[in-house]
Amino acid sequence: MAASETISPERNAARERAAEYLLSRHRFHWQEALPWLIAIAAYFIFPDRMTFGSQVLVMVMFALSLDLILGYAGIVTLGHAAFFGIGAYTVGLGAARLGWTEPISGLFAAAMVSALVGFLTGWFLLRYRGLTLLMLTLATAIMLQEAGNLRSDLSGGYDGLPGLEFKPLLGIFQYDLYGRANYIYALVALAVVFYFVRRIVYSPFGQALTGIRENIRRMHAIGSPVHRRLVTVYTIAAGIAGIAGALFTQTNAYVTLTVFDFDNSAKVMVMLILGGTGRLYGAFIGAAVYMVLEDHLSKLSPTFWQFGIGLLLVLAVLFARRGLLGLLEDASKYFTKRSKP
Amino acid sequence: MPHFAIIAVSILFDGLAYAMFLFITSVGLSVTMGLMGFVNLAHGAFAMAGGYVVVSLTKDFGVGFVPSLVIAALVVGAVSAVFERTLYRRLYKSTDLEQVLLTIGLAFMAIATATYFYGPIPKSVPLPDWLQGDINLGFRTFPSYRAFLIALGAVLIAVLWYAFERTNIGAKIRAAVDNRRMAESVGINVDRLFTLTFAVGSGLAALGGGLAIQLFGLNPSFAVLYLVLFLIVVAVGGLGSLKGTLLAALVLGIFDTAGKYLLADAGGFFIYAVTVVVLLIKPAGFYGRE
Secondary structure (H helix, E strand, O other), rough: HHHHHHHHHHHHHHHHHHHHHHHHHHOOOOHHHHHOOOEEEEHHOHHHHHHHHHHHHHHHHHHHHHHHHHHHHOOOOOHHHHHHHHHHHHHHHHHHHHHHOOHHHHHHHHHHEEEEEEHHHHHOOOOHHHHHHHHHHHHHHHHHHHHHHHEEEEEEEHHHHHOOOOOEEEEOOOOOOOOHHHHHHHHHHHHHHHHHHHHHOHHHOOOOOOOHHHHHHHHHHHOOOHHHHHHHHHHHHHHHHHHHHHHHHHOOOOHHHHHHHHHHHHHHHHHHHHOOHHHHHHHHHHHHHHHHHHHHHHOOOOHHHHHHHHHHHHHHHOOOHHHHHHHHHHHHHHHHHHHOO | OOOHHHHHHHHHHHHHHHHHHHHHHHHHHHHHHHHHHOOOOOHHHHHHHHHHHHHHHHHOOOOHHHHHHHHHHHHHHHHHHHHHHHHHHHHHOOOHHHHHHHHHHHHHHHHHHHHHHHOOEEEEOOHHHOOOOOOEEOOEEEEEHHHHHHHHHHHHHHHHHHHHHHHHHHHHHHHHHHHHHHHHHOOOOHHHHHHHHHHHHHHHHHHHHHHHHHOOOOOOHHHOHHHHHHHHHHHHHHHHHHHHHHHHHHHHHHHHHHHHOOOHOOOHHHHHHHHHHHHHHHHOOOOOOO
């Protein structure tokens, strides 16, 4: 081709750099091992805080599912707790009413049910944007909560389903008082889900989602099936949120209707924003920092904790729009720039 | 009177009073969202602030209920203008998400501040004699507080309608909601207009907050609990439409009251079901621009 011969060497070099970037960006970096090593180290350092540790891992998974739709696809939702709740109640009702107490198959069931609801609601709702979408997602979560309250004979209402019992993991590992088995269980589940999410994010499908977030009109113009892609990612994220909810029920051995609360949707969003959206590890750092701070500060004074979270959000929006990880990146760039001549 | 007619009249009366509360509190949110497309989740916090100003004035300073309402609206309106000038205006061009986060942060801070000063226990407010008891309308009696609410709502609707449709400033607001760029290019200062409507809207929200104490009691979670209702009214009515907000407040107020009378267990379900149905059919609300 004549055209390719006339391209200047600089442009060729730029193309090669771009190709190299595209080929290398999905490779594992050594930094990526850090959060996992910390999670494993926590198991040995805080053996008596493993119940709390499992909760952190559950919230990391929940935030990760939100990151898929909010951070990558740019869907702003105020009702993501709906799917967390569906997963939590699939396992809870299964154990309390049907005697389905095998935990791992429970996770799969929760994922399927949540994904199904995610597909059905997403199919209808994702045609809308802005305030309408915010209200519709919010209303979905509240309607599920009201439906649960209406059938409190089944769901246990706001008193919930306490004292659920599950079979030992794989038939071997007994649940212990400190929740150590649970922690490992949650960590393994999170690792599997994370690997899956990571594959999605770096796939062409993930690229298309980023395209939709950045410029939806252009994606329409180049013929990308925008609605189908959005429904697909919404379904996947709903399934993952369902797994997180199921883990929540299994590790706590209880569930109440408060899982559907607006607070729960807002909380997970705050965690994700705090860590940084549209970056896989934002969910990790955001959920961990939030949960640890909450654990310490809300014991001191819940009022000041709530004020602090509000202030943190305002400051994050005004000064650190890319979250804690964004701040870290900026700081490291600042120092590497200085060190070079 | 036959039984069902008694129930129907009760539903209509209580629903109307509820609708007036919804309208008074939400109308400012609708206009500011229509003007700037700003998603303001701190609107409920302004309503709550108004409620607490009324509580303080009536209980600690012995001011009458009605004057307290007026003072609360003025104070909160003025304070909200300061917030608008310093914080909100930085985010006019930002995404929905950033606006949601900033204002939810403000709402959390407001709730924490209210809890710190007033505690989490619901507050009540001393009413003057003429607002207590019942009022006789010939065929039956009604609680006079709700009758007062309906009358006040009707007066405010008339005033707002006049201001919106018959004054210069109302015409400017309508022009800016319709097409902000065009309005700016013919010399309307939309920025200043926004500050004004924001202050008036927050003042009305504060008035609504003061009126709500007697209906629902007032505790710090008011800021988020009822925010959902205000947002629903705005979304169902259509952004920036006075007519739409009124219609949405009436539909939702009466449906919700009817639901709570007829099916107490499923009470909360109705308002959301109506919202979802309306928004699926008309995504921009009753009178919103598609």
